Amino acid sequence: MDVKKCICLLFSLFTLSVFANSAIARTAITVDWDNLRPAVAPNPIVLPELSREHLSKIQNVFTLMHSTESADEEQLTALLAELKQDNIDAIELLNMREAYIEAQKLASQSLTTEFDGKNVRIPGFLVPIQFSDAMVATEFLLVPVAGACIHMPPPPANQIVRVSYTKGYAMRTVQYPVWVEGVMQSSLTTEDVYIVDGTSNISMGYQLQASMVMDYH
Template identity: 30%
Template sequence: MIVTSLRTASYAALLAVLMLGVSAQAATSDYRQIEWVELMPADDLDALLNPPDSINQIADGSEQDSVAGLAQIEDEATQRYMEALESTRVVSEFNNTKIRLPGFIVPLEMKDEFTAIEFLLVPFFGACLHMPPPPPNQIVYVTYPEGVKLSSYQDAFWLEGTLTVKTMASDMGTAAYTLHVDSVTPYSE
């Protein structure tokens, strides 16, 4: 995963956008429509929404301007922020819950040039590619043999299925949740 400037792509800013809510489109009665921030324990969310002052003191492009550089700052607030950025802690109430969640696809395995059959579902476009990756508790691992046709990585989808608490690691990131998919539909407001 490529990590860009911590200040210009603050995870707290991305979470604030996510907290505005998802589409008002009603979920089917069998699935609980959730927002990404619900998958994160409250103290992790609080740490990310309130980044330490030390981040503002890092010069753009400097050696410290990365997740690895931030790890070298030893104050308690920065360390707690780092823990939240890498957290695999989950909200156990979602284990074996039928959910509906929107997101973007980061392909891990393709059936053909345009069809992803194994992928990570992430809350924002570019996650794991162009900005700091989401914490593992904001990444969902999916295998879907039917496949999802992608015309662009900017396409968002609604996924419905059963969410389980199961950590999966890949070259693109670690997911703290796994989704057994029942249906995939294009995202629309």
């Protein structure tokens, strides 16, 4: 083989390699929502099982604790003593409840960095937060359940992806699932966003710069 043919062959192999690597880079990784929720240790706080009657009394204790009325203070003292007779320390249980909620919150904010900087493809439902035109969403939350964040508490932070799509996606309703493709980054942020039923303070675990949004098939 002469030098000219050898150079041409090497150039061809190099070109094929570049195209192959480019194609691999463009290939999106399909991500399931469970992939975004890393395994965490069980909640270290274990709340005791209580009867409906005791739960109701503890709820009353919580309400009375935030009252400034003297009559309510007397009622609170009597209710605490009543629960004490049943070997229930209402104050301790309320403190345990606060610790339990905080532990659950931390677990919901645990993120994975496995997909940082990678091109991913993930299905879900859109919650629009910014439009370029009527029903053309350019900023939205991607969530695993239809209607999440609307008239209901938001999902955990690690189950919300904040998506930017400058091209804009013409929506029908929030009940239709979509595929979203783009580069993802783990980043816990909390933001006041306006949704159809008002402004909500929502924690989001991931950001995604979308290159494609299409109907789910």
